[in-house]
Amino acid sequence: MTRVIEVAGLVKEFGTVRALDGLDMRVEQGEVHGFLGPNGAGKTTTIRVLLGLLRADGGTARLLGGDPWGDAVDLHRRIAYVPGDVALWPNLTGGEAIDVIGRARGGLNEKRRAELLERFDLDPTKKARTYSKGNRQKVAIVAGLASDAELLLLDEPTSGLDPLMEATFQEYIRELKREGKTVLLSSHILAQVEALADRVTIIRLGRAVESGTLDELRHLTRTSITVETAAPLGEIEGFAGVHDVSRENGRTHFDVDGEHLDATIAHLSSLGIRSLISRPPTLEQLFLRHYGVEQTEGAR
Amino acid sequence: MSGFTGTWTMARLFLRRDRVRIPVWIVSIVLLVVGSIAAFPGLYETQEAIDVRNDLLMGNPFGIALTGPGHGLDQATPDNLGPMAVNEMGASTIIAMAFMGIFLVVRHTRGEEQEGRLELLRSGVIGRYAPVTAAFLTASAASIVLGVLLGAGLAGYYPLAGSMAFGLSMASVGVVFAAVGVLAAQLTGHSRAATGMATVTFAALFVVRVMGDIRQSGLVWLTPVGWAQEIRPFAGEQWWTLGLSAGLALALLGLAFFVIERRDVGAGVLPTRKGRPRAGGLLVRPIGLALRLQRGSLIAWTIGMFVFGAMLGSLVMEAERMLEALDVYAAYFGDLGSATLMETFLAGYLVFVAITAAGQALQAISQLRSEESKGHAEALLAGSVSRTRWLGSHVVAALLGNLFVLGAAGVGAGATYAVAIEDASAFWPVVAGMLIYAPAVWLLVGLAVALFGVAYRAFAAVWAPFAWIVVVAMIGPLLGLPEWVMDLDPFSFVPRMPAEEFAAGNLLVMTAIAAVLFAVGFFGYTRRDADTN
Numbered sequence: 038m039t040r041v042i043e044v045a046g047l048v049k050e051f052g053t054v055r056a057l058d059g060l061d062m063r064v065e066q067g068e069v070h071g072f073l074g075p076n077g078a079g080k081t082t083t084i085r086v087l088l089g090l091l092r093a094d095g096g097t098a099r100l101l102g103g104d105p106w107g108d109a110v111d112l113h114r115r116i117a118y119v120p121g122d123v124a125l126w127p128n129l130t131g132g133e134a135i136d137v138i139g140r141a142r143g144g145l146n147e148k149r150r151a152e153l154l155e156r157f158d159l160d161p162t163k164k165a166r167t168y169s170k171g172n173r174q175k176v177a178i179v180a181g182l183a184s185d186a187e188l189l190l191l192d193e194p195t196s197g198l199d200p201l202m203e204a205t206f207q208e209y210i211r212e213l214k215r216e217g218k219t220v221l222l223s224s225h226i227l228a229q230v231e232a233l234a235d236r237v238t239i240i241r242l243g244r245a246v247e248s249g250t251l252d253e254l255r256h257l258t259r260t261s262i263t264v265e266t267a268a269p270l271g272e273i274e275g276f277a278g279v280h281d282v283s284r285e286n287g288r289t290h291f292d293v294d295g296e297h298l299d300a301t302i303a304h305l306s307s308l309g310i311r312s313l314i315s316r317p318p319t320l321e322q323l324f325l326r327h328y329g330v331e332q333t334e335g336a337r
Numbered sequence: 338m339s340g341f342t343g344t345w346t347m348a349r350l351f352l353r354r355d356r357v358r359i360p361v362w363i364v365s366i367v368l369l370v371v372g373s374i375a376a377f378p379g380l381y382e383t384q385e386a387i388d389v390r391n392d393l394l395m396g397n398p399f400g401i402a403l404t405g406p407g408h409g410l411d412q413a414t415p416d417n418l419g420p421m422a423v424n425e426m427g428a429s430t431i432i433a434m435a436f437m438g439i440f441l442v443v444r445h446t447r448g449e450e451q452e453g454r455l456e457l458l459r460s461g462v463i464g465r466y467a468p469v470t471a472a473f474l475t476a477s478a479a480s481i482v483l484g485v486l487l488g489a490g491l492a493g494y495y496p497l498a499g500s501m502a503f504g505l506s507m508a509s510v511g512v513v514f515a516a517v518g519v520l521a522a523q524l525t526g527h528s529r530a531a532t533g534m535a536t537v538t539f540a541a542l543f544v545v546r547v548m549g550d551i552r553q554s555g556l557v558w559l560t561p562v563g564w565a566q567e568i569r570p571f572a573g574e575q576w577w578t579l580g581l582s583a584g585l586a587l588a589l590l591g592l593a594f595f596v597i598e599r600r601d602v603g604a605g606v607l608p609t610r611k612g613r614p615r616a617g618g619l620l621v622r623p624i625g626l627a628l629r630l631q632r633g634s635l636i637a638w639t640i641g642m643f644v645f646g647a648m649l650g651s652l653v654m655e656a657e658r659m660l661e662a663l664d665v666y667a668a669y670f671g672d673l674g675s676a677t678l679m680e681t682f683l684a685g686y687l688v689f690v691a692i693t694a695a696g697q698a699l700q701a702i703s704q705l706r707s708e709e710s711k712g713h714a715e716a717l718l719a720g721s722v723s724r725t726r727w728l729g730s731h732v733v734a735a736l737l738g739n740l741f742v743l744g745a746a747g748v749g750a751g752a753t754y755a756v757a758i759e760d761a762s763a764f765w766p767v768v769a770g771m772l773i774y775a776p777a778v779w780l781l782v783g784l785a786v787a788l789f790g791v792a793y794r795a796f797a798a799v800w801a802p803f804a805w806i807v808v809v810a811m812i813g814p815l816l817g818l819p820e821w822v823m824d825l826d827p828f829s830f831v832p833r834m835p836a837e838e839f840a841a842g843n844l845l846v847m848t849a850i851a852a853v854l855f856a857v858g859f860f861g862y863t864r865r866d867a868d869t870n
Contacts, residue, residue, distance in 0.1 A: 088719050090867035110723040118719040124712030126630065127451070127527065129612075129620075136616030137626055141720030161614040166451065166527065180716075 039066040041101060041188055041219045042087065048095030049082055049243075056082045058243035059096065064221055064236075069214050071234030072223040073324070079243040080223040081121070084192050087221075088118060101188060114143040117186035121193030121223075123177040125165035131176045132161025138180040150183040156205055170197040182209060189213065189220045195229065207232055227324065239324075259292040261316045262301070267309030276301060288312075340594075343463035347471035351445050355475070362437045363483045369808065370430055371490035374422045378415075378494070387413050387421065394424070402547045402648075404428055406557065409572025419495040419571030423503050429811070431510050431562055432543070434483075438476050438515035439535040445472040447522035447531045456602055466594050473519050473590055480511025499571035506565040509582035513561040514539055516589035523596040533637065561585055623717060623727055627734035630708070631701050635738045638697045639745045642690065646749030649686045650767070653679045653757050677836075683754060684770060684836035688828055690746045691774035692810055695828075697742050698778045699799055701735035702785045706796045709868050724863045732786060732855065739778055747771030763835070770834030776847040777827040781806075783854030790861025793868060 042064035049057040057079045064070040074080050085091045087100055089109030098105050103112050125134050139145035154161060159175045168176070174197045181189065195203050210220060210233050224230050230237060237254060239247040247254060259280065264270070265288050273289065274282050278297025283290045293301045305313070352359070381387045391410045394400030401407075405427040409420035446469055449455045455468060488497075488504025514535065521535040522528070542560040549556030549563055557563030564578045619625035628635075705728070708714045717727055751767030785799040809818070809826040823829060830843040 085867070090715060090718060092864075092866055109718075110721050113719060113721040116719075120712075120715065120719075122712070124716070126626075126713055128633075129616075129629075130614065132614035133612065133616040133620060136621050138716045138720065140616070140621035141623070141717040141722045143721045162611045164612055177716075 039102075040064070040099070041066050042070075042221060043099045044083070044087075044096070045098075046096035047083070047086065047093055047098055049079075049086060049091060050094050056243055057086070057093075057096075060240065060243060061245050062238045062240075062248065064219060066219055067214070067217050068235040069210065069220040069222060069233050071230035071237040072221055072240065073225065073227070073230055073237055074223075074240035075225060075324075078240045080240060081192055082243075083240070084118075084190050084221070084223060087190060088113070088116075115186055116188050116190060117142060117181040117184040118190045119177050119181035119192065119194040121174075121196045123173045125168070125173055125176060127166035128164060130162055130164055131159060131168060131172070134165055134176050135161065135180045135183070138177075139183060142180075142184050142186070144185075145180075145183045146185050149185075150179065153179040153183050153209075156209070157202060171199065171202070174198055175202070178206065182213070187218055189218060190223075191220060192223045193225065194222070195226070203229070259294050259322065260298055261290070261292050261322075262305075263288055263290050263312075263314040264305055265289075265311040265313075266305060267311055270305075270308060273304075276304070340464040340466040341470060342467060343461070344467040344470045344474070347458070347463065347467050348475050351471055351475040354445075355441065355479075359441070359475075359479045362441075363479060363486065365804065366430065366433050366437070366483060367486045367490055369433075369811075370426050370487055371493075373426060373811075374491060374494060377418050377422055377425075381418060381421065382415055384414060387415065387418075390421070391424075401550050402428075405566050406550045406553075408566075408569040412572070417571070419491075419499050422491065422495065423499075423570045427503075427566060430487075430507050431565060434480065434507050434510040435514040435539045435543075435562075436536075437483075438480060438511040438513070439518040439521075439532060439539070441476040441479060442472045442515045442518040443522050443528050443531045443535065445475070446519060447525065448528040450522075450602065451526075451528050459602060465597055469519050469523075469593055469597065470590070473515050473586075476515035476518075477512045477586075480508040480515065481505075483511065484508025495571065498574055502568050502574040502576065503570040505579060506568040506570065509579055510562065510565050512586050513582050513589075516586040516593075520589050520593045520596070523593045523600065529633070533633070623722055623730035624733055626717075627704070627730045628738070630704060631734065631738060634697075634700065635741065638694075638738075638742045642694060642697075642742050642746040643749040645690055645693065646746035646751075646771070647753045648749075649683065649690065650750040650753030650755075650757060653683050653754055679754075679758065680836040681833075683750065683767065684833035687750065687767075687770055687774075688810055688831075688833070690750070690771065691743065691777065691831070692806055692828055694739060694743050694746060694774070695778045695781055695803060695806070698735055698739040698782050699785060699803055701738050702731065702782050703796070703799070704735070705731050705786070705789050706793065709793070715867065718867060725859060728786070728789075728859060728862050732782070735782055736775075736779065739782075740772070740775060743771050743775060743778075744768065766835035769839065770832075773834060773839065773844060774828065774831050776844045776851065777831055779851035780827045780847050780854070783851035783858070786858030787854040787861070788858070790858035790865070793865075 040063055042062065044060055044062040047057050047060040048055070060079065060083060062072070062083070072080055072083070082091065086093050086098055087105050089105045089107075089112070092106055100112055101115055105112065125131075126137075129137065135150065136145070139150070153159075157175045157179060159172060159179060163172075165173065165176070174195065178194060181191070181194075195206050198206065207229065210222070213220065214233075220233075222230060222233060231251065234251065236250050237248070238245050239254075270289050273279055273291065276297070277300070278294035279301060280292045280294075281290075381390065391407070391413065394404055395407050395410065404424045407420070407424050410424060413420050449458075449468065458468065459465075484504040484507050485501075486504070487507055488501035491500035491503060494500075517538055518531065518535045521538070522531040525531045525534055539562075543562050545560040546557055546562040546566065548554075549558075549560070550566075557567060561582050564581045567575060568578045569575050617625075620629055708731070714727060718724065747768035747770070750771065751764040754767050755761050755764040781799065781803060784802065785796070788796050788799060806826050806828060809823060810828065827847055830847065832838065832840050832843070
């Protein structure tokens with residue numbers, strides 16, 4: 038597979054603030070790559086470096102085989118960008134803004150433009166200053182997705198959209214993926230990344246803290262178990278890799294680390310399982326683990 | 338009343354945000370006025386000089402338009418120059434005060450609302466009238482402090498009562514137009530429209546006062562600009578006119594409250610229209626967008642400058658009668674040489690038109706900064722528009738727009754001048770005389786672009802040389818500044834057509850310097866980070 042984005046040891050400083058601190062990230066062709074992190078982790082800075090709006094202070098970044106700073110203009114013909122905080126010209130209509138942005142990118146797919154306006158239910162005749170946050174966001178989405186770009190850089194693209202529109206957006210991203218396009222989807226909405234992403238990079242304090250497919254990441258994480266056994270379960274707290282035990286109506290809940298799952302289930306099985314619910318960890322839990330744990334470490 | 342809850346909190350926020358802006362307004366206006374007045378005793382040492390100056394200005398409608406009614410001028414003596422100081426500085430100070438009042442309030446009312454910040458504040462414990470009241474009070478306090486300082490500055494030279502009357506009358510203009518700005522901000526949905534509406538209102542009220550003064554009629558009582566002048570400093574002060582201004586300001590504020598009570602946050606009262614669903618072929622190009630963004634302002638400038646030019650041209654005839662004894666004007670216009678009096682008069686005033694047009698050019702090029710800092714530039718730069726192309730589009734749009742504005746002023750002045758002297762061949766030299774100021778304007782625009790490229794955070798500093806040029810042009814000759822100081826004004830190097838012959842030398846040098854500045858700007862901008870936050 039071809040690397041569409043390859044970032045290694047990327048550093049960006051704003052005065053004394055180190056916004057990116059040796060970031061590594063790889064995005065392969067044709068994948069939807071989730072880029073996850075809390076606010077201020079450096080997601081937007083990374084995307085702006087990839088767009089050639091900011092100049093990296095260290096490390097390397099390659100985009101579609103080119104240099105994001107030096108080859109910005111040529112690369113941008115192959116890229117569509119949807120920012121999360123859309124600034125529109127207040128006295129232009131939404132339709133005009135879509136055309137201006139689209140043309141700046143090198144042209145729009147007319148059929149797709151019309152289709153997107155329809156699907157996102159956007160009135161292009163209103164002046165941008167009268168749009169709500171959600172409608173401004175739709176303008177950016179239509180302008181970005183209506184292009185025939187091969188790589189989409191989406192920076193929290195659905196902030197301000199309602200769940201219905203969020204669903205429409207996800208549907209569209211899946212269609213683009215089927216067409217073979219590559220998507221970098223920055224988000225802190227975990228459900229969205231879970232629903233769309235093939236692989237994920239998690240960033241914190243300007244550094245990638247984890248990277249891989251969702252399956253690979255889950256491997257590192259805990260599974261939530263709710264179990265009812267024939268024989269009394271007894272003290273399970275002491276088992277290796279078992280956390281957060283609680284009991285309720287004869288059922289026991291706990292989380293277990295992936296590597297100890299097999300041993301734990303074997304133990305449960307020996308007691309006679311009456312019912313068992315196991316859930317894969319959500320990205321919320323991944324997040325909590327990364328930021329919750331590391332934050333307490335940092336506080337120490 | 339709960340509608341006013343939080344007014345003080347809001348006022349403190351505005352003062353904090355304007356902690357540089359307000360002092361700059363106050364200091365520049367006070368220094369300009371007091372500085373010019375300090376030069377008076379040296380200029381008018383004899384009764385003859387005083388009489389010549391007064392006859393010249395008061396016998397000529399253009400002179401009256403630029404000064405004022407001239408109360409007490411007939412009693413002016415070398416020991417009583419107060420009335421002349423008021424006459425000389427009144428009109429320009431009134432204009433500055435009105436702009437200060439309008440800008441300060443619109444920024445904090447409609448400006449905040451448009452950016453969505455008002456919504457955030459109003460969701461707190463902030464009454465419905467509080468932001469507007471706080472903006473009005475902030476601007477009024479700034480006006481009054483300015484007025485008192487002005488009075489104190491004048492009192493160093495002239496009697497205290499008259500000095501304070503002048504200072505406070507100027508403050509009253511700031512207060513009234515702050516109220517006008519507050520109301521306009523309620524009626525329109527956009528801060529630029531609000532500023533425009535308030536400015537046009539001021540211009541209309543100023544014209545009413547000019548007509549009233551020229552005809553010496555009661556028209557002056559129909560406008561707050563007239564009330565400010567009718568306080569008559571040093572000529573039997575009529576303090577009660579301050580009450581008229583205060584009453585009008587309060588009434589306008591009440592009207593603004595009335596509107597606030599009946600409209601939604603974020604909306605104006607004047608309807609917003611539907612727009613086009615598609616962008617035209619020009620708009621999708623960066624140059625088209627840059628021009629579109631300054632369309633409204635360009636139309637207003639073009640009309641305004643055409644009228645400005647036409648006014649000058651048409652008043653030349655009137656002036657010629659008065660230009661016999663020229664001691665004072667010689668200070669402005671220098672040696673007459675072989676040019677006719679009318680040509681000299683006209684050429685001398687074209688500089689002022691050109692400097693005003695430079696203000697337009699700087700305003701247009703300032704769009705660079707606002708487009709970048711508002712994140713609009715990012716949308717294009719993230720596309721396949723290069724930095725050079727984006728910057729170039731804004732530069733070209735600003736320079737083209739400025740040529741258009743200069744041209745409009747030139748056509749206005751040339752046409753009326755040619756009619757006035759009944760010589761059609763006089764038209765083109767005046768138009769050319771206006772257009773050849775372009776290289777001096779380019780120098781300022783070049784400086785702006787250079788700053789944008791290499792020191793964008795200091796971009797606002799482009800206004801400093803402009804302010805300097807205004808000062809030198811308005812009062813430089815009167816202050817008797819040394820020549821090398823005066824030479825820092827690029828506009829002084831432009832041949833004074835039609836009084837002087839055209840000469841390309843200085844213009845080429847200025848163009849070359851401007852080109853270097855542009856190059857610095859482009860070089861810097863293509864190498865720096867985009868300012869994204």
